[in-house]
Amino acid sequence: MSEKKLAANEYLKVNSNYLRGTLEESVANPVTGAVADDDTQLTKFHGFYMQDDRDIRNERKQQKLEPKHTFMLRARIPGGVIDMPQWLQIDQIAEELTDYNSIRLTTRQTFQYHGILKRNLKPLIKGLYQVKLDSIAACGDVNRNVMATTNPIQTQLQKEVHEWSVKISEHLLPKTRAYFELWLDEEKLETPADVEQEPVYGKTYLPRKFKIAVAVPPYNDVDISANDLSFIAIEDGNGGLAGFNVCAGGGLGSTHGDVNTYPQLTRVLGFCKLEDTLDFAQAVMMTQRDNGNRYDRKRARTKYTVDDMGVDAFREATEKHAGKKFEPARDYEFTSQGDRFGWVEDMNGKWHLTLFLEAGRIVDDERRTIKTGLREIAKVHKGEYRMTANQNIMIANVAAEDKAQIEEMCKQYGLLGTEHSPIMLNSIACVALPTCALAMAESERYLPRLIEKFDVLAEKHGVGDQEIVTRMTGCPNGCGRPFLAEVAFVGKGPGKYNMYLGADGKGTRLNQMYRENIGEEEILAEMDTILERYSKEREQDERFGDFVVRIGLVKPVYDGREFHATN
Structure with a gap:
């Protein structure tokens, strides 16, 4: 029997000279606005896609x-924290170097630009680097942006959890200097390609x-179950951090009609002390490196690696890479996965204002001037912005004496979103x-209009106050964490x-398919019926x-291998 053929991307990576390929020539080619086919895969490792x-x-x-x-470019911002000089630069770049003059917050707690012409890629990347921002490994077959709970209380x-998100991100960055050579004019290595190493x-x-996320129970705003590797913060009893429960094997992408693909929830491997965090982060990634499927992307x-190996075997392989054992997992509980809107005061007397952004889009339009508002606030705000994993933004660390000014500016630019259901x-x-x-x-352009119709139905049945x-x-690739x-709606x-x-x-818990291939009329009819039952039959x-789930419309799904089961 002949050996399986590796996926094409595997050969591409090996032959890329550590992610360089012919990117320099592709970007310099004035005949086309595109880059060469092979280079379209390599651009992802540098943080951008061709569209x-x-x-x-x-x-x-x-x-x-x-x-x-x-091109679409995504930044690498562990934990989603941005200072005000950085934000002003991000805003200016959007205006000068993109077609859309907009910024979009993503579900991975960072931002991305759309509509970048090829000739503007290098100036844009240089502009971000001027304020210590980059797009290294924001996409591609590497560890991507590390998320952390946005928890001001x-x-x-x-603070400790955010610091760990940064440490993990930096520790797992690729070591190739290709990004710095191609986009930031670092002097090229003169040595042969095999001299440069990627030790991990x-x-x-x-x-x-x-993908990696760090969560602070009871808040699960980063949806740890959707990540390849997750760290659940465990308190030490005095408000500090004792360590983390380490989880592996979550992810949501699937393919329509292919029962061999499915979303899956993360599985707990065990507890690790703080000093072992980076070792275990690297070890989980190396276990996936060595055992992941390189034939069928x-x-x-x-x-799938965890499911195919089994949790115990995956844990053992991880412990072997780390050179140490997990301790038994500690108890924890999650109670929510959304953001907390409005003003929240933290333990130090600072205030934090979370603003809703429809589909994460920061742009000025006929309804409100979101982009201008955030720019003007950034000129006077003494704290930072925190991007959330739910596409929203927090004006963080506002002193009590500055709170009234910030709120008035939010009202002036229509940022408070008090009209949203x-x-x-x-x-x-x-x-x-x-x-x-x-x-x-459609998704971003359609969901708000559909929800407006849901709101009418919810009010009709007296459940308009329900979250x-x-x-x-x-598509079913899972970018918006639909499952x-x-x-x-996928x-x-x-x-x-x-x-x-x-x-x-x-x-x-995962959801399960209730109706297949339906349009708006059928969607609204189904929601009308279910919301009516919900208003009459729900428990307190x-x-x-x-x-x-309780009334049997769908079965509860706690293992993705049951995701395609018949209701």
Whole structure:
């Protein structure tokens, strides 16, 4: 029997000279707005993707023009914390070097730009680096941006957790100097390619992308179950950090109709002391490096490695790489997965204001001037901005004497969002059309309009005050974490979605498909019926996701291998 053939990306990585490829020549080529095919895969390791505007793709084809190629660049910002000089630079770059003059907050607690012309890539990356920001490993088969709970209440614990998100991110960065040579004009290495080393990643890096989150119970705003590796903070009894429960094998991407792919919840491996955190972070990643599927990229994420090996074998392999054993896991509990909006005072008397951003989009339009408002606030604010994993932004560390000024400025620029319903405030939408090449249906541009109709139904049935986690994505790849939502819609085709129900509102249970390939009329009819039952039959304080499971509309799913089971 012949050996399996490695996925094409594996050969590409080996032959890339540590992620350099022919990127320099591709970006310098003035004949096209695109980069060479192989280089489109390598750009991801540098933090950006090539895209085109699908709204005008056919028009340009009829005109015998190539697609309008632009690029999306995502920054690496562990824990999502930005100081005000950095924000002002981010804002200025959006205005000067992108087509859309907008900033988009992502579900990985960072921001990305869309509409970057090829000639503007290098100036943009240089501009970010001037304020100590980069896009290294923000995409690609490497560890990506490390998330951390945005928790202003337990100030010391939140501070420690953010610091660990930075340490983990820095520790797991690729060692190649390709990024610095190509975009920041660092002097090129004169030595042969085999002299440069990737001591952890090796020449083939990881089988697929690798995501990490750090959470502080009871808040699960980073959705740890959606990550390849997660750290759950455990208090020491005095408000400080004792260490972490370490979890592995979460992830949400799947493929329509392929039962061999599925979302999965993370599994707890054990507890680690603080001084062992980096060792175990590296060890889990190395276990995935050595055992992940390099033949079928659809089954290359850590979740499948854990399932195929078994949790015990994966734990043992990790302990062998780390050279130490996990301690028994400590007790913890999650109670929510959303953000806390409005003003919150922390233990040190500082104030924090979390603002809702529809689909994370920071742009000025006819309704409100979000981008201008955040820029003007950044000019006077003495603290920082914290981006959340739910696409929102927190104006953090506001002194009591500055609170009134910040609130007045938020009102002036329409940032408070007091008109939004509880369903809208608990919503996430991926970018989808027109820029995402994988999108099968609308998401960002459609979900707000659909939720407005949900709100009418919720008010009709007297449940308009209920927080129902609602998410939409244009495809099943999971960027908006749809399979952890109480209600989710995943694009199947133009105007058509699979409808999922039954997650628990705290990120510890998967949902399950309820209806397949339905449009708005059927969606609204289903929601009307279910909300009516919810208003009449729910138990006291029962969440919507728990209700639909209890009455048997879907089964509870705690193992992704049961995700495709028949209701």
